[in-house]
Amino acid sequence: MHMGSDRRHWMKALAAAAALAAAGLPALAQAQSKIKVAAVYTVPVEQQWVSRIHKALNEAKARGEIDYVFSESVSNADYERVLRQYAEQGSGLIVGESFAVEGAARKVARDYPKTAFLMGSSGKPQAPNFSVFDNYIQEPSYLTGMIAGGMTKTNHIGMVGGYAIPEVNRLMHAFMEGAREVNPRVRFTVSFIGSWFDPPKAKEAAFAMVDKGADILYAERFGVSDAARERGKLAIGNVINTQPQYPATVVASALWNMEPTIAAALAKVKAGQFRNEDYGQYSLMKYKGAELAPLGTFEGKVPADLMTKVRAREKAILDGKFAVKVVETEPKSTP
Template sequence: MTKDMTRLGQSRRSFLKASAAGALLTTPFVRAALAAGDGPLKVAGIYTVPVEQQWVSRIHVAAVAAQARGDIEYTYSENTANTDYPRVMREYAEQGYDLIVGEIFGVEQEAREVAADYPDTAFLMGSSFKEDAGVPNLSVFDNYIQDASYLSGIIAGAMSKSGNIGMVGGFPIPEVNRLMNAFMAGAKEMNPEMKFQVSFIGSWFDPPKAKETAYAMIDNGSDMLYAERFGVSDAAKEKGVLAIGNVIDTQTDYPETVVASALWHFEPTLDAAIAKVKAGEFIAADYGLYSFMKEGGCSLAPYGTFEGKIPQEALDLVAARMAEIKSGAFTVEINDEEPKSA
């Protein structure tokens, strides 16, 4: 995801006021004719990075699966610059696509203006802002996988012998912060005195920089790394320390390094949107909840080669917390504040 950092200073209140100005405040159903079930939906994905990238790959995999089931016909554009993003949205809308999915973190206002121009097209977009009744055909989502991140933190806290964990992220934005904070809370369950080194590399894809940052943390005492970015696990492997993955499962690539990973499953989010469009009931909504563990939107990856190597105390706590999260008895805090080294 390429996200324009200048948006961080934008007031959500003023943004929503501007985007809703002069717009209809009703929420009409999108493409009601689809309620009759006239074949697969035409779905287009617009991505600012390659589909192999961690975050975007989850959307792409879910769309490919929906196409294999016959629910949709799927095409996509990758490596779309933020400056071109509104144009590509318009092109797909003009071509009659029923649902357009992507990530508009760097073009929030421009994207919503495009959506307002095509009220018969459904838009499901990754966004830091909430839905707006003034743009009734645009719904938002984000990867709220704090549940799985918390559980992976428990494993990390049990496996770290030095009590010093290094954490390398892309940018200190809510989408990253909430996962890091949940991970740190989980690690403290096993070691309340756990120390953290936190750094952001200012890029969504710069493995060499992430690797160098991780090297510095290892030199400063970390024996466990939180790999929010590609490159971190490479450093851990080379230096003989452990790592925790994020969004995708990389255990097979780093069998002696990656102990666990917090996985994001986009299928519940996309499938819910497809159902709404087909029923003619797609309206502005926040699909973020479909990333929660109890909705099947995230999970803890299998331990693979680390089966039998993780302390039983940690495994027991993970099992107990997982059951409580799914039942609603335990809630992982959603903390979007920037995490700090401690």
């Protein structure tokens, strides 16, 4: 009786897997205990954005949920080859950022319909197996803007970004609106360095802003906080929390937590239900995908009345009573 029950169980499992395969959906072998995950990054894993994905995947690996391998600093010209290599090796899930290599990534996904692809992208999901995500952290960006607007003495904030693309623009606009809420007199100098990872160039751009009177710098890129530290100015972090590295410089940071996105994707892969979806919502504060990072050494140094306003706005966001506007046009310097 027991053996017959087991046999029926396996027959049902095989039938389910066959149904998934027939539907063109990615499916994992039922006996596989760990999901094989590969990531392909165009920048070093220490770069802010990619570091958050890498952290979440390493945590899943430490919990024993996945086998995780990755390639970093992959050139745009080589991206397709590396993706195909991981797909051929039987990866159940491939993660990466496809912003500059969108065509190549989508082409590979079409050629491997039974492999799950979860890619950072400003485009739409692609049937049957290409899902997208993004760092929708405009909510904590707004909160850090409030802090900056209330802390500036010169009413001049410098902002250094990588590229003027929607993913960067929306965070900058949210930051600027937050600053204006508490300080209508604040003005901004905005600059883009044309690179995702060029700390020296970002540092030089920040120095130029300090020379023009900016006393707080929005550090969308690495290198900006170094400039602030050297000139005795303050900085606002983005995506990661660099307060421990810059204890006298970084006042606050908009923190991106990739864990909810990865957890949702892994659950779908494990259940054989991964398909083309937009995972962007998992970066919102209500899913714990974003938050205002701990103030660290600046706890108690930010004026109490200002933090009262910030916490009230934070609660309104979490309660669904305040929505941060998503503006994706290129932000401009104040005339």
